[in-house]
Amino acid sequence: MESIKDKVAIVGMGCTKFGERFDVGGFDLIIESASEALEDAGIELKDIQAAWLGSSGFSTGQPLSHALKLNYIPVARVENACGTGLEAIRGAAYALMAKAYDIVLALGVEKLKDRGRGGGGAEGETGKGPQPSYGIQATAPGRYALAATKHFATYGTERKHLAMISVKSHHNGARNPRAMFRREITVEQALNAPMIAWPLGLFDCCGVADGSAAAIMCRTEDVKKFGFRDDFITVKALANSCGQGTGKNREDYDFLHWEETYRASQQIYQQAGIKDPRKEIDIVECHDCFSIAELMCYEDMGFCQKGTAKDDIEAGSFTQEGYERGGVAFNIGGGLKSFGHPIGASGCRETYEIYKEIQGKAQEPSRQLKNVELGMAHSQGGHPGNFVCNMALYGIPGK
Amino acid sequence: MVGITSAGAYVPIYRLARGDIARVWAGGRGVAVAGERAVANFDEDTISMAVEASIDCLKGIDREQIDGLYFASTTAPYREKQSATMVAEALDLRREIFTADFTDSLRAGTNAMRAAIDAVKAGSAKKVLVTAADCRLGALQSEYEQNFGDGAVAILISNSGVIASVEGSYSHSNDIIDLWRTDTNTFVNASEDRFSVTYGYLENVQEGVSKLLERYNLSPKDFAKAALYAFDARRHLELARNLGFDAKTQLQDSLFNTVGNTGAAYALMILAATLEEAKAGDRILFTSYGDGCDAYILQATDKIGKLKGRKGIKGHVASKLPLPDYTKYLRYRSLLGELALAGEPVxxxxxxxxxxxxxxxxxxxxxxxxxxxxxxxxxxxxxxxxxxxxxxxxxxxxxxxxxxxxxxxxxxxxxxxxxxxxxxxxxxxxxxxxxxxxxxxxxxxxxxxxxxxxxxxxxxxxxxxxxxxxx
Structure with missing residues (x-):
């Protein structure tokens, strides 16, 4: 199995303002992120030879071509629930590695707010889909909360620890002009907010937003040939772990970890040769759809021991200040917490944040970290016991 | 010997104080009836309650041996489509059984019991489960809104292992408009209640009981208990007095103040409560009412103790949660509109x-x-x-x-x-x-x-x- 490490480069990226974009349509979001990416890469649309559209709501590759008037080139529409954005990048990267194309576009987009959609699928399941494995209604927070309850009961984690995660993410997002929510919150505010799905309150949950992000990619060996800038980043590893969905019928699933995240991170570390993620990786943009999701990432990605996340949260290990003390910064961009979660866009948006941090171009100077060389993106769809997880590791070429 | 070989019951956990209903309508027709009524949870209906009562009834009994299931109710979830089939599936009964729904009358429960007794007597079935449930809506503001309660009962009819034998029976039919409902009515309609009670309830049950006693040459003093269907608490006492039963020693509690009038399930629920307290040899008079009267003479056998270990009426009545207010009742019965849910035809x-x-x-x-x-x-x-x-x-x-x-x-x-x-x-x-x-x-x-x-x-x-x- 050939490693993808450093073989594929991201040479241009774009990201829309995320939020309630009632002012624009889905095509406008595509145009907004693609235009920034093309300008950033210094190329034109006609230079794109193939594209990957990541969206859960738009079917077929046509919306991308319709919006951008692509020149009858191949467009694949991919969907992997909340992992969709990273799935688009994964597809594009492997096509480049296969030398099927030279310059490609991966774009994630979602337009959720037009449908007046509530957070986390308020409808719940009513037995639809090919195999209605569980005919019960529960929302995304209702399902994630199952793990919070268990983590509390087993490890003594408290609601305040989850609140501290949200406080940190809002602190970061408040300084990100592209974010949906740009206001700092306090632990007290988080603890006193309305309950959504006990023990998860309002500030434990991310919002629902419209947004898009895009990446222009080529093989690393061709960067110079095509005249791209030299501050490109390379793909170090790509992972996908598709769970069996048996967490609700297997007695040995403990609701204390995300197996798919663990498995995907192991794929990443193996491909990239990472021995100690806490020492080697600088930033992680993780799928913090709920505060408990980020907490599990600390543990399951190996940044701390199982059950000890609360100690690191109290120590501020994963904050900007923690990074400056030699730690790891989680969701320095603000995370889903600040951006909301336009399903197909989030993975590409995480990649954008890592790209900018590595280049030293964070949109606001106070959020720019020093010497970022390696950043990991993480998206997972589904719910505890039933995830599909996509991950990617990016960095400075050769390092 | 054909008779009842087991009995079980179900009363939903929620109780609404009748005074809480009356208070909403105070100043108008808001006169409180005494006691409280059972209210089915929002996720319950006559099928689910019948399943509960049947599980209680079948405790310790091999379900493979059941070869018939009769479901009785005036409020089955479907107008066209059998409910007994769903009850049988939920009970995990065999496929090769005979199922039927008995409906459209408050007497549906004892109609089903009669059919089960006849089937066993005729040899077409050995063990027939009869389950009755109702969840009727009394018109808003009416006393029926307070009187009615939700509940279910199940009895197993067989000719072996009998705990209460059927010693005699009597039935007559009588056409009267006292309580009725058409396909399109949400609430039960009621005639002037003095008419309904005098010429419906009292006249029919009194006629039924006297004919039954006459036929078997018995008198009220020959019975340990009278399990009588109750129109309401006051008329229940009036009926017992007219029949010559001593209200203190012979009259079985009607459950009216704790559960309410549970429609097609009601008479059988009063019977189930009687059996829970019966001693071997006790003779029991049992009547139902609705478009006529079914009356039975039953006698507890020495196997009556087999009923123990079931939750039954007593256990379910004791296990309760207060329904905080009348609005909850309206929501549970979808009287404030249906909850819109997404989904596809299923x-x-x-x-x-x-x-x-x-x-x-x-x-x-x-x-x-x-x-x-x-x-x-x-x-x-x-x-x-x-x-x-x-x-x-x-x-x-x-x-x-x-x-x-x-x-x-x-x-x-x-x-x-x-x-x-x-x-x-x-x-x-x-x-x-x-x-x-x-x-x-x-x-x-x-x-x-x-x-x-x-x-x-x-x-x-x-x-x-x-x-x-x-x-």
Whole structure:
């Protein structure tokens, strides 16, 4: 199995303002992120030879071509629930590695707010889909909360620890002009907010937003040939772990970890040769759809021991200040917490944040970290016991 | 000897003080009737309540031996489509049984009992389960809104292992418009109640009882108990007095003040309560009313003690939660509008998945022995393909592993308590918790399974199992 490490480069990226974009349509979001990416890469649309559209709501590759008037080139529409954005990048990267194309576009987009959609699928399941494995209604927070309850009961984690995660993410997002929510919150505010799905309150949950992000990619060996800038980043590893969905019928699933995240991170570390993620990786943009999701990432990605996340949260290990003390910064961009979660866009948006941090171009100077060389993106769809997880590791070429 | 070989009952956990209903209508017709009434939870209907009563009745009895199921109600969930079939599926009975619905009369319960007795006598069946349930709506502001209660009962009719033998019976039919409802009526219509009571209830039951006693040459003093259908508490006493039964020693409590008038299930529920207290040799007079009268002479046998260990009427009446207010009652009965739920037509899915969703079967792997619910064709533990036995899990106890209180999910009674629980003897269950106080849910609490209506969409009712704190 050939490693993808450093073989594929991201040479241009774009990201829309995320939020309630009632002012624009889905095509406008595509145009907004693609235009920034093309300008950033210094190329034109006609230079794109193939594209990957990541969206859960738009079917077929046509919306991308319709919006951008692509020149009858191949467009694949991919969907992997909340992992969709990273799935688009994964597809594009492997096509480049296969030398099927030279310059490609991966774009994630979602337009959720037009449908007046509530957070986390308020409808719940009513037995639809090919195999209605569980005919019960529960929302995304209702399902994630199952793990919070268990983590509390087993490890003594408290609601305040989850609140501290949200406080940190809002602190970061408040300084990100592209974010949906740009206001700092306090632990007290988080603890006193309305309950959504006990023990998860309002500030434990991310919002629902419209947004898009895009990446222009080529093989690393061709960067110079095509005249791209030299501050490109390379793909170090790509992972996908598709769970069996048996967490609700297997007695040995403990609701204390995300197996798919663990498995995907192991794929990443193996491909990239990472021995100690806490020492080697600088930033992680993780799928913090709920505060408990980020907490599990600390543990399951190996940044701390199982059950000890609360100690690191109290120590501020994963904050900007923690990074400056030699730690790891989680969701320095603000995370889903600040951006909301336009399903197909989030993975590409995480990649954008890592790209900018590595280049030293964070949109606001106070959020720019020093010497970022390696950043990991993480998206997972589904719910505890039933995830599909996509991950990617990016960095400075050769390092 | 044909008779009753077992009996079980069900009363929903919620009770509404009748004074709380009256208070809403105060100043108009808001006169409080004494006591409280049972109110079915929002996820209950006559099918689910009949399943509960039947499970109680069949405790310790091999379900494979049941060869008939009669369901009686005036408020079956469907106008066209049998309900007995769904009750039989949920009870995990054999496919080769005879099922029938008895309906349209408050006498439907004892009509079904009569048909079961006749079937056993005729030799066409050995064990017939008769279950009756009702969830009737009295018109808003009317005394019937307060009088009615929700509940269910089940009796097993057979000619072996009889706990109460049928010693005599009498029936007559009488056409009268006293309480009635058409296809399009939400609430039960009622004639002037002095007319209904005088020429309907009292005249018919008195006629029935005197003809029955005359036929078998018995008098009121020959009976240990009179289990009499009650129009309401006051008329129940009036009937007993007119018949010559001593209200203190012979008259079985009508459950009117604790449960309410449960329609087609009512007479049989009073009978079930009588049997719970009966001693061997007790002779029991039993009557129902509705479009005529069914009257029975029953006698408890020396096997009457076999009823013990069931929750029955007594256990269910004692196990209750107060319904906080009248608005909840209106919401539970969809009188403030239906809750809109997303979803797709589910007839095919409900049919295809019925073994795990309705029969509550899990798969037990023949290779590694692990149990999974829902049924898994490929074992999640050892990977064995299509090599499992189906096992019934609905009668197992559970322990709560983890939970959440989902206030975002649409529900008539938020928050939805989302639960993961471990099943005694192996397996894991994922379902909502019902009949619960959200403030008293904790990891490790013991739970049991209960058959409920999950949701209704496109006029299709979807049923499956939920968890509840042990009642």
């Amino acid at each position: 007839a095919t899915i409900n049919w295809r998945e019925r073994n795990w969703s309705v029969r509550c079967h899990g798969s037990k792997c023949r290779e590694c022995g692990k149990i999974e619910w829902p049924i898994q064709r490929i074992c999640a533990y050892c990977g064995a393909k299509d090599n499992y036995d189906e096992v019934r899990l609905s009668d197992k106890k559970l322990t709560l592993t983890t939970f959440s209180k989902d206030s975002l999910a649409r529900s008539v009674d938020p928050p939805i308590i989302v639960c993961i629980a471990s099943i005694e003897g192996g397996g894991r269950f994922y379902a909502h918790m019902t009949d619960r106080d959200p403030d008293k849910v904790e990891v490790g609490m013991p739970l049991e399974l209960t058959f409920r209506r999950l949701y209704s969409k496109d006029d299709i009712h979807t049923y499956s199992w939920k968890m509840r704190p042990i009642r």
